Amino acid sequence: MTSASGATQAADDSAETGTQQIRDAIRDAIVERRLSPGTKLSESDVGNLFNVSRTLARAALQALSYEGLVSVEKNRGAFVAYPSPEEARQIFAARRLVEPGILREAAARITPADIRHLKQLLLEEGRLIGERGQTARRAEIKASGDFHLALAVISGNAIMQRFMDELVARSSLAIALYGQSTVSSCGHSEHGDIVTAIENKDLDEACRLMLHHITHIEADLDLRQRKDLGLKEALKR
Amino acid sequence: MTSASGATQAADDSAETGTQQIRDAIRDAIVERRLSPGTKLSESDVGNLFNVSRTLARAALQALSYEGLVSVEKNRGAFVAYPSPEEARQIFAARRLVEPGILREAAARITPADIRHLKQLLLEEGRLIGERGQTARRAEIKASGDFHLALAVISGNAIMQRFMDELVARSSLAIALYGQSTVSSCGHSEHGDIVTAIENKDLDEACRLMLHHITHIEADLDLRQRKDLGLKEALKR
DNA sequence: AAGCAAAAAATCGTATACAATCTAGGCGTC
DNA sequence: GACGCCTAGATTGTATACGATTTTTTGCTT
Known part of the structure; x- marks a missing residue:
């Protein structure tokens, strides 16, 4: 419970509700290894999964890429990070x-x-x-x-x-x-x-x-x- | 020259060309104090300034918020960070x-x-x-x-x-x-x-x-x- | 059957459109 | 004149649309 959403906020007033939720859900899935490194995370799929448009899905993936948990490759999409x-x-x-x-x-x-x-x-x-x-x-x-x-x-x-x-x-x-x-x-x-x-x-x-x-x-x-x-x-x- | 764009990439293949550029430009402006803390950064203004749509401007501002350089407040917009x-x-x-x-x-x-x-x-x-x-x-x-x-x-x-x-x-x-x-x-x-x-x-x-x-x-x-x-x-x- | 070329499908990049929310100014009341 | 309410404008939140790039499939050739 301490770490449920315990990542980026601190004094974070931003919390684009939708994005934040998606980001946390995916992060948890990655950390708990329900998602394996290298798994493709297509924007449409993520969006559909959370009943939200690609715009928000993309934002969430982008956010995760800043944390180093997913890597996005230009014109190819986002993948669960595969650290060397x-x-x-x-x-x-x-x-x-x-x-x-x-x-x-x-x-x-x-x-x-x-x-x-x-x-x-x-x-x-x-x-x-x-x-x-x-x-x-x-x-x-x-x-x-x-x-x-x-x-x-x-x-x-x-x-x-x-x-x-x-x-x-x-x-x-x-x-x-x-x-x-x-x-x-x-x-x-x-x-x-x-x-x-x-x-x-x-x-x-x-x-x-x-x-x-x-x-x-x-x-x-x-x-x-x-x-x-x-x-x-x-x-x- | 070492630090011109010397921030986030490393092995960063992402580099959404447009966003990256805007982000670096604004970051430099903040670091060199051409932009004062608290200055409002409206998405439209940023977009127009770089001849790009609000979509990309927003992405750049979002990125900067992950670095703690701008704070975005829900429904109010983005501001150059004003650290307490x-x-x-x-x-x-x-x-x-x-x-x-x-x-x-x-x-x-x-x-x-x-x-x-x-x-x-x-x-x-x-x-x-x-x-x-x-x-x-x-x-x-x-x-x-x-x-x-x-x-x-x-x-x-x-x-x-x-x-x-x-x-x-x-x-x-x-x-x-x-x-x-x-x-x-x-x-x-x-x-x-x-x-x-x-x-x-x-x-x-x-x-x-x-x-x-x-x-x-x-x-x-x-x-x-x-x-x-x-x-x-x-x-x- | 294997290999390659072109077409079709899927996916991403970016712009635009519309709804929701906030901000500002005006008007009336006290 | 001050305060509060209400409307008009501006700004953000989210969805959709369209062009560009990549991936897959198809079908032909060897």
């Missing part, structure tokens, strides 16, 4: 670069209520890992990201929060493409350790754990360049 | 958070050619400070940002590069609104010091200087809340 191994590396490099800083700012402003909230998220995440079925798996993916997003919220910096929204969403894409282990459930305990370190006011340790955690996620990816990638057209549909 | 003091603080907080990291990555990959390029930028910047006239002033503003952007380019991370583009542009808005000293020319020597520290492989010192530099820029702003800000309508046009 290099792009994937950059996504995680960016996270290593900003998340320790966010963590520090968050720790400086954190309240007992925030800590309770974080633990709540952890509990929820743990519960989902226990369950089985696709629905639970998808919820787990989202929950895993929500932890990092929650820290950004606590940090109180709306700009960093939006940036993290983008990074977490794009991470999900990279994992969908290059992830090896079935799920990144491995990372759950690491989230808990980070909270503990924050509670103990051991920021250096918390940051160390955070960096380790991100590296751990990335290590589960197989980012070796696929050689036959020249005919990327084949992948696009 | 709090927003301004967050912009600089974000820069303090990411720029040391970018600097470290850049330093790790920097080549002699890159260093020559940085010094070239410094020279150009120094030259502009010497000149007088509005044109020179505007060029100076842009040059000052270009230094930070160049570091992001050298870091080789396209995602951080795009983020820095946004932060530098928004900084320019904050300075335009709250800046006190005529120009931030004060910061020029600091840029030089940073390059020197990089050359000396003294990364800790370089980061220290960078943080100091950003704080210095922010310190020149008067971010006291204006009390009569309730009737923000008055400020909007």
Whole structure:
């Protein structure tokens, strides 16, 4: 619920109602991996699906392209983004670069209520890992990201929060493409350790754990360049 | 020249020619402060100005709103963004958070050619400070940002590069609104010091200087809340 | 049957049209 | 003269229309 529409607004008064809704729906579908990288998103289809004109569908796709979740190719249309191994590396490099800083700012402003909230998220995440079925798996993916997003919220910096929204969403894409282990459930305990370190006011340790955690996620990816990638057209549909 | 259109593309194949052009033109105008915060940007006006339909004008404005440079209010239109003091603080907080990291990555990959390029930028910047006239002033503003952007380019991370583009542009808005000293020319020597520290492989010192530099820029702003800000309508046009 | 060329269909790029909403000015009342 | 209401104009929100580009299909040739 925290992340249902928790992306771009902040103080966003814009919210072209229709567009916003479509954008969030598609974003969620991408992040939860109901839409695979490379899937074509035709403007007409999206429009029909939401009972809205191509104009709005196009606007939504355009918006998603600014977040790096879909790539639009001139005269060819929009596709769910298909990050290259290099792009994937950059996504995680960016996270290593900003998340320790966010963590520090968050720790400086954190309240007992925030800590309770974080633990709540952890509990929820743990519960989902226990369950089985696709629905639970998808919820787990989202929950895993929500932890990092929650820290950004606590940090109180709306700009960093939006940036993290983008990074977490794009991470999900990279994992969908290059992830090896079935799920990144491995990372759950690491989230808990980070909270503990924050509670103990051991920021250096918390940051160390955070960096380790991100590296751990990335290590589960197989980012070796696929050689036959020249005919990327084949992948696009 | 490095920054002429040096913002959003990277591997951007999209480039709806018309929209892209309009967006860059308006962005430049905002960054160079030819457009003041709060200025109304009507879709028809923008369209006419670029001999293009409202459709494309709207798309360009929408794009700029994703970068935080214009704010669009439902049923009211688009305005050059008018960042609140709090927003301004967050912009600089974000820069303090990411720029040391970018600097470290850049330093790790920097080549002699890159260093020559940085010094070239410094020279150009120094030259502009010497000149007088509005044109020179505007060029100076842009040059000052270009230094930070160049570091992001050298870091080789396209995602951080795009983020820095946004932060530098928004900084320019904050300075335009709250800046006190005529120009931030004060910061020029600091840029030089940073390059020197990089050359000396003294990364800790370089980061220290960078943080100091950003704080210095922010310190020149008067971010006291204006009390009569309730009737923000008055400020909007 | 495979390959290629041209035509047909689908899809995108952009402009225009119409409805909904907001803004401004005028008029009347108090 | 000030306040409120109402109409006229301007501006945005969304849909539709049409030309351009790409993709697919068809049908012919080898």
